[in-house]
Amino acid sequence: MIKLDQFLKLVGVASTGGQAKLMILDGDVKVNDIVETRRGKKLVSEDKVTVGGQTFNVGDVI
Template sequence: MEKIAFALTGEWIALNDLLKVTGLVSSGGLAKAMIADEQVKVDGRTETRKTCKIRVGQVVTLEGAMVVVTPPVAG
């Protein structure tokens, strides 16, 4: 399974936006469709809310990929 670390710079990111910025989907429309089709899990549970707020510490999985949301890198 591909593991992607995503450094969150704000308080949260919408689930569909996270899928797009990590490159797991090619468009926001595709992200929304995959979420609606119950292909995305957040912390092991199927998530159908397209704009679900994803925060630091959460794990999103989709088709063999895992996104771990981390705090921003200090520097």
């Protein structure tokens, strides 16, 4: 498992944890097509994260 904010940094969408936090709190991030505002949301390999028009399969990254 990986936390949502850490995942955004890992895939290069956010360069810092602070930037990831702001993206999440602003409602710019979806997990499985639902807006997610919890930066500590734990992701599993079946999850899909969408941000900025890009979709990432968690299982392909971790």
